[in-house]
Amino acid sequence: MRHERHLHPDEDLEERGSLLASLEGKLVVGQSGGPTAVVNASLAGVIQEAVQHEAITGIYGMRHGVEGLLRADLIDLEAESAETVELLKHTPSAALGSCRHKLSEADYGRILEILRAHGIRYFLYIGGNDSADTSHRLAALAAREDYELRVIGIPKTVDNDLVATDHCPGHPSVARWLATSVRDAGLDTEAIGVVDTVKVIETMGRDTGWITAATALARTHEDAAPHLIYLPERPLRREQLLADVEAVYRRLGRVVITVCEGQKDERGQYFSASTKAVDVDRFGHPQLGGVAAVICDLIATELKIKARFDKPGTIQRVSAALVSPVDVEEAWRVGQAAVAHAVAGATGRMVALRRERDEPYRSAIELVPLEQVANRVRPVPDEFIAPAGHDVTEAYLNYIRPLIGGPLPAYARLRGKAVTRA
Amino acid sequence: MRHERHLHPDEDLEERGSLLASLEGKLVVGQSGGPTAVVNASLAGVIQEAVQHEAITGIYGMRHGVEGLLRADLIDLEAESAETVELLKHTPSAALGSCRHKLSEADYGRILEILRAHGIRYFLYIGGNDSADTSHRLAALAAREDYELRVIGIPKTVDNDLVATDHCPGHPSVARWLATSVRDAGLDTEAIGVVDTVKVIETMGRDTGWITAATALARTHEDAAPHLIYLPERPLRREQLLADVEAVYRRLGRVVITVCEGQKDERGQYFSASTKAVDVDRFGHPQLGGVAAVICDLIATELKIKARFDKPGTIQRVSAALVSPVDVEEAWRVGQAAVAHAVAGATGRMVALRRERDEPYRSAIELVPLEQVANRVRPVPDEFIAPAGHDVTEAYLNYIRPLIGGPLPAYARLRGKAVTRA
Numbered sequence: 001m002r003h004e005r006h007l008h009p010d011e012d013l014e015e016r017g018s019l020l021a022s023l024e025g026k027l028v029v030g031q032s033g034g035p036t037a038v039v040n041a042s043l044a045g046v047i048q049e050a051v052q053h054e055a056i057t058g059i060y061g062m063r064h065g066v067e068g069l070l071r072a073d074l075i076d077l078e079a080e081s082a083e084t085v086e087l088l089k090h091t092p093s094a095a096l097g098s099c100r101h102k103l104s105e106a107d108y109g110r111i112l113e114i115l116r117a118h119g120i121r122y123f124l125y126i127g128g129n130d131s132a133d134t135s136h137r138l139a140a141l142a143a144r145e146d147y148e149l150r151v152i153g154i155p156k157t158v159d160n161d162l163v164a165t166d167h168c169p170g171h172p173s174v175a176r177w178l179a180t181s182v183r184d185a186g187l188d189t190e191a192i193g194v195v196d197t198v199k200v201i202e203t204m205g206r207d208t209g210w211i212t213a214a215t216a217l218a219r220t221h222e223d224a225a226p227h228l229i230y231l232p233e234r235p236l237r238r239e240q241l242l243a244d245v246e247a248v249y250r251r252l253g254r255v256v257i258t259v260c261e262g263q264k265d266e267r268g269q270y271f272s273a274s275t276k277a278v279d280v281d282r283f284g285h286p287q288l289g290g291v292a293a294v295i296c297d298l299i300a301t302e303l304k305i306k307a308r309f310d311k312p313g314t315i316q317r318v319s320a321a322l323v324s325p326v327d328v329e330e331a332w333r334v335g336q337a338a339v340a341h342a343v344a345g346a347t348g349r350m351v352a353l354r355r356e357r358d359e360p361y362r363s364a365i366e367l368v369p370l371e372q373v374a375n376r377v378r379p380v381p382d383e384f385i386a387p388a389g390h391d392v393t394e395a396y397l398n399y400i401r402p403l404i405g406g407p408l409p410a411y412a413r414l415r416g417k418a419v420t421r422a
Numbered sequence: 423m424r425h426e427r428h429l430h431p432d433e434d435l436e437e438r439g440s441l442l443a444s445l446e447g448k449l450v451v452g453q454s455g456g457p458t459a460v461v462n463a464s465l466a467g468v469i470q471e472a473v474q475h476e477a478i479t480g481i482y483g484m485r486h487g488v489e490g491l492l493r494a495d496l497i498d499l500e501a502e503s504a505e506t507v508e509l510l511k512h513t514p515s516a517a518l519g520s521c522r523h524k525l526s527e528a529d530y531g532r533i534l535e536i537l538r539a540h541g542i543r544y545f546l547y548i549g550g551n552d553s554a555d556t557s558h559r560l561a562a563l564a565a566r567e568d569y570e571l572r573v574i575g576i577p578k579t580v581d582n583d584l585v586a587t588d589h590c591p592g593h594p595s596v597a598r599w600l601a602t603s604v605r606d607a608g609l610d611t612e613a614i615g616v617v618d619t620v621k622v623i624e625t626m627g628r629d630t631g632w633i634t635a636a637t638a639l640a641r642t643h644e645d646a647a648p649h650l651i652y653l654p655e656r657p658l659r660r661e662q663l664l665a666d667v668e669a670v671y672r673r674l675g676r677v678v679i680t681v682c683e684g685q686k687d688e689r690g691q692y693f694s695a696s697t698k699a700v701d702v703d704r705f706g707h708p709q710l711g712g713v714a715a716v717i718c719d720l721i722a723t724e725l726k727i728k729a730r731f732d733k734p735g736t737i738q739r740v741s742a743a744l745v746s747p748v749d750v751e752e753a754w755r756v757g758q759a760a761v762a763h764a765v766a767g768a769t770g771r772m773v774a775l776r777r778e779r780d781e782p783y784r785s786a787i788e789l790v791p792l793e794q795v796a797n798r799v800r801p802v803p804d805e806f807i808a809p810a811g812h813d814v815t816e817a818y819l820n821y822i823r824p825l826i827g828g829p830l831p832a833y834a835r836l837r838g839k840a841v842t843r844a
Contacts, residue, residue, distance in 0.1 A: 035613045037606075040834070060841055064616050072841075079839035087834035093609035095836050100617045118841070181737045184459075187515035188740040191457045194486055195522045199736065293715070313732030314621065315603045318610040320831070322743055409742070412462070412509035414517050417501035419482055419494075419540070 023148060024055050025121025027339070029077070030062035030069060031094040031156070032101075032127030032134070034314075036170030037177075037323045038331035039156045040095050042126050044088040045335025046154070047077050053343050056122065064097035065125070066134060070107055072114050089332060092320040103134060108141050115142075115149065122150050122342050126335070128157035128168075132350055133374035139348040150342040153350035153370050154334050158317040160210035163378045164368040165352035169334055170317070171210060172327035172403035177319050178203060178258075178312075179217035180408055185310060186218055186225025186256050187411075193254030198245065198299055198307035201226070202292035204317060205260040209233050209380045211316075214400055215258040216392045220411070225256030228390045230263055233379050236389070237266040241295065242302050244390050249305060263291050271295065324405040330363060337365040361402035444477050445570060447543025449761070451499070452484035452491060453516040453578070454523075454549030454556070456736075458592030459599075459745045460753035461578045462517045464548050466510040467757025468576070469499050475765050478544065486519035487547070488556060492529055494536050511754060514742040525556060530563050537564075537571065544572050544764050548757070550579035550590075554772055555796035561770040572764040575772035575792050576756050580739040582632035585800045586790040587774035591756055592739070593632060594749035594825035599741050600625060600680075600734075601639035602830055607732055608640055608647025608678050609833075615676030620667065620721055620729035623648070624714035626739060627682040631655050631802045633738075636822055637680040638814045642833070647678030650812045652685055655801050658811070659688040663717065664724050666812050671727060685713050693717065746827040752785060759787045783824035 029046045031039055043061075050059045059077040062069040075096075077085075088095060103111070115123065125135045132153045139151035155162050160171035182201055189199045205211035209231025216229055227248045230236050236259075248255045263271050272290030292309035299307040334351045341351065349367040356362045384396035451468045453461055465483075472481045481499040484491040497518075499507075510517060525533070537545065547557045554575045561573035577584050582593035604623055611621045627633035631653025638651055649670045652658050658681075670677045685693050693713040714731035721729040756773045763773065771789040778784045806818035 031613070033614075035610045061836070063838075064613075067616060074841040075836065075838045076841050077836075080836055084834045084836065087832065090831070091609075091833040091835075092606045094613035095834060096613075097616070098613045100614070180743055181741060184514045184740045184742055185736045187513075188457045188736045191453070191486075191516035191518075191520045192455075192522070194489060194519070196736075201735075201737075290715075293712075308735065309733070310735030310737050311731070311733045312737055313623075313730065313734075314607045314610045314618075315623075315732050315734055318606045319603060320606055320833075321602055409512070410509065411513040411742075412506045412517060413513075414483070414497065414499075414502055414506065416485075416497045419496040419498050 022055050023121050023150065024057060025119050026058035026060060027056050027122035027124065028060040028062060028069070028074065028115070028120045029124040030065040030126065031096045031098045032065040032125060032131040033098060033156065034158065035093040035098055035318050036156055036158050037092045037173040037318055037320050038169055038327050039126055040088040040091045040093070041328050041331035042154050042156060042169060042335035043095060044085050045332040046124055046339055047080070047085050049336040049339035051078070053339070055343055057119070060118070060120065061096045065099035065101060066103060066111065067099040067101040068097065069111055069114060074118070089328060090320060092318045100130070102130070103137070108137060111138060112141055112145060112147060116147060121148060124152050124154060124338050124342065126154040126156045128159065129162055129373060129375050129377065132370050136348065136370040136374045139370065150345070150347040151370070152338040152342045152346060153373065154338045155350060155352065158211060159205055159208060161206070161208045161377045161379070162373055163376045164350070164372050166355040166363065167353060167403060169327060169331035172324035172405065173322070174204070174211055174317050175214035175217065175400055176324045176404040177316050177322040178211065178215050179404060180322050181312065182215045182218035182226055182258060183220065183408060189225060189254050189256050196308060197249070197253070197305050198255045198257070198296070200257045200259060200292040200295050200307060200309040202309060202311040203258060203260055205232070205262060207232050207262045208377060209260050212258050212260040213380055213384065213392045213396055216397060217400060217404065221413070223252055226258040227252070227255050228257045229392060230257070230259040230390060231380055231385055232260045232262045232264055233385060234389045235264050235266055235268060238298060240389070242298070245299055246303060257295065259291055259295060261291055324403060326361060326403055326405040333365065341367060358398065358402050445543050445572065446477050446479060447541050448480035448482060449478045449544035449546065450482040450484060450491065450496065450537070450542045451546040452487040452548065453518045453520045454487040454547060454553040455520060455578065456580065457515040457520055457740050458578055458580050459514045459595040459740055459742050460591055460749050461548055462510040462513045462515070463750050463753035464576050464578060464591060464757035465517060466507050467754040468546055468761055469502070469507050471758040471761035473500070475761070477765055479541070482540070482542065483518045487521035487523060488525060488533065489521040489523040490519065491533055491536060496540070511750060512742060514740045522552070524552070525559070530559060533560060534563055534567060534569060538569060543570060546574050546576060546760050546764065548576040548578045550581065551584055551795055551797050551799065554792050558770065558792035558796045561792065572767070572769040573792070574760040574764045574768060575795065576760045577772060577774065580633060581627055581630055583628070583630045583799045583801070584795055585798045586772070586794050588777040588785065589775060589825060591749060591753035594746035594827065595744070596626070596633055596739050597636035597639065597822055598746045598826040599738050599744040600633065600637050601826060602744050603734065604637045604640035604648055604680060605642065605830060611647060611676050611678050618730060619671070619675070619727050620677045620679070620718070622679045622681060622714040622717050622729060622731040624731060624733040625680060625682055627654070627684060629654050629684045630799060631682050634680050634682040635802055635806065635814045635818055638819060639822060639826065643835070645674055648680040649674070649677050650679045651814060652679070652681040652812060653802055653807055654682045654684045654686055655807060656811045657686050657688055657690060660720060662811070664720070667721055668725060679717065681713055681717060683713055746825060748783060748825055748827040755787065763789060780820065780824045
């Protein structure tokens with residue numbers, strides 16, 4: 001892993017101005033939203049950079065993000081050993097604890113009070129678009145209240161749905177996990193498809209198909225799984241699904257389908273969404289899940305073909321065993337760069353990744369306004385979705401391949417020379 | 423990986439007698455039942471041993487087990503390169519193709535005809551208790567028909583439910599996969615349990631809890647997941663489940679449950695079993711799955727707590743990424759030993775694993791009558807199940823630990839020194 005200290009020359013003038021003005025104070029960092037395999041690598045990057053700056057007089061962690069910050073539930077990250085911080089790079093989930101907490105106007109005021117009371121001048125928040133919104137609002141309030149606070153967002157989401165960044169730390173690892181696991185599960189169906197004919201693998205991704213698309217990396221030969229890949233960017237008519245399944249079944253005698261938890265049908269409705277009040281989170285997103293079960297039932301009922309599903313659920317997003325080494329390195333780097341930029345004067349920005357080249361892969365850090373990222377969602381673009389609506393394109397594969405960190409391990413494939421004479 | 427040639431001195435007298443009589447002929451090997459991460463290692467063991475015996479005049483593979491054999495759909499395994507065979511050791515699923523085919527009386531006769539026509543004198547079948555029954559019946563028929571045929575069963579099942587063997591190749595790898603994945607998924611809940619409170623992880627295992635039990639290896643500290651482990655050896659009353667969940671929830675504010683697909687309730691009924699005819703396989707086993715969804719619904723309805731489930735499905739049994747190195751080595755060895763014993767005269771036997779010591783772990787090969795294994799199921803014994811019915815015992819952990827091949831990688835855990843003054 002390269003650990004270059006990072007400060008890019010392309011900050012705007014306001015930031016260049018601030019370069020001169022050193023701001024002394026404590027730093028607080030939090031983790032928000034769904035955990036990932038590498039969000040602790042970002043935390044390690046923050047801590048390992050922060051300890052090197054004299055302007056930073058303390059490094060605090062929020063317990064469970066802003067939910068803990070609201071209660072002043074903070075921990076002293078300088079009390080952690082260097083070994084622990086280094087090991088964070090390879091520890092999945094969110095070591096500080098995470099949350100999905102939508103702050104009220106009063107909450108923002110309360111947070112500013114707490115920051116002020118603790119002498120905190122650096123606010124770093126690792127998360128997705130909800131978190132970018134939180135950070136943006138806090139930065140705006142601090143400016144209005146004339147409290148000098150440097151606010152930097154650090155991107156993190158397996159969903160890969162943030163705008164203004166080539167990709168999101170966390171996503172390449174779930175992509176590698178799914179490429180590997182769907183390849184194996186596909187070989188399983190290839191072997192036992194004579195009885196377990198149709199397999200539906202439900203992926204995460206909410207309303208975007210980035211995670212589902214990555215299952216295309218599982219393919220190692222023409223007839224390899226997955227045979228049908230459905231992205232929520234395209235509504236899926238039940239008749240089309242059944243026709244697609246039947247066509248593959250007639251050709252190969254088996255079918256492996258990957259589908260996103262947020263897939264919608266011809267009426268624009270989720271294939272299945274719980275309507276229980278307990279299942280709607282505090283941002284109002286309905287709790288998804290169940291599409292694979294619904295599709296299996298549809299196939300069994302309409303086509304009289306046995307269908308089962310795998311739903312790896314949270315395991316896919318947080319598994320440390322199959323992380324992308326590119327992802328670990330970039331996750332660390334966005335954390336590190338966030339601190340370097342904040343110390344240099346940046347605020348109200350998110351650290352983004354810009355792809356510089358594919359082979360060998362190289363990315364650079366840039367800063368984008370938090371406002372641009374807040375609450376916006378980047379769907380899989382048209383050029384990445386095959387016209388038939390059940391596959392990805394070569395352009396997509398060129399996008400994702402460099403991110404997962406090298407090819408999957410080689411497997412044996414029997415040539416299978418038939419024995420002809422008896 | 424040690425590749426000792428293996429022939430044990432403890433065959434019975436009948437076999438010792440046969441040691442002198444070399445039997446010349448072809449060998450056929452097949453794979454049956456659910457694929458695993460290491461069943462191809464057993465195939466590699468068979469091929470790599472068979473090529474060393476002059477008595478073996480050809481090495482054939484059945485395509486999709488006895489289903490292919492019935493059609494004389496055989497491939498010539500000597501036509502595969504040494505590199506391909508070597509790579510089989512690290513290739514998941516069943517490279518020959520698998521099946522779940524219950525043979526009729528007429529089928530056995532047909533198979534004997536095909537074996538005779540091809541000059542096949544060695545029949546090796548890699549599978550579980552259904553396959554042991556198939557092999558046993560074929561051996562009996564060959565004896566009645568006075569056709570000298572050496573029939574050896576090679577154990578394979580992730581379920582670990584075969585009698586007369588310490589454990590079954592394939593199981594240690596699913597145990598390692600679940601230990602690793604449930605640990606990660608448990609850390610996910612630990613981080614985001616403030617909103618995603620209850621997680622149910624559904625494992626395979628059919629009617630025995632061996633696979634579910636292995637999730638106990640995920641625990642790294644006292645309050646770590648899984649908090650409740652339910653094995654189908656104990657019926658689970660709905661009231662008990664809800665009381666267990668509530669108790670953990672009150673103590674920790676989050677709950678991770680692991681439960682077997684074949685869990686039964688207070689009435690001895692599966693928590694959920696499909697009753698669709700299309701979902702009953704040819705051995706009459708009902709298609710399981712759905713228990714996690716039912717439990718989530720029960721918890722949400724009765725306790726008003728949000729519950730979601732992960733169901734890794736076939737991914738758990740076939741993932742090559744987290745195989746146990748002990749398992750790969752033993753899977754190879756049972757394949758290798760099966761050939762060595764068959765050439766030496768054994769027939770009607772299954773190659774079994776006997777544990778010789780725990781630390782360092784060492785196992786030996788022994789032969790057991792196929793008849794003893796056929797159609798029998800070994801449940802998790804009482805001494806491995808905690809009296810409360812929602813955990814395993816230390817005796818179980820001592821049984822499973824040596825099999826998964828070394829401890830899981832270390833993770834960072836923050837000591838979390840609280841910031842007290844403002």
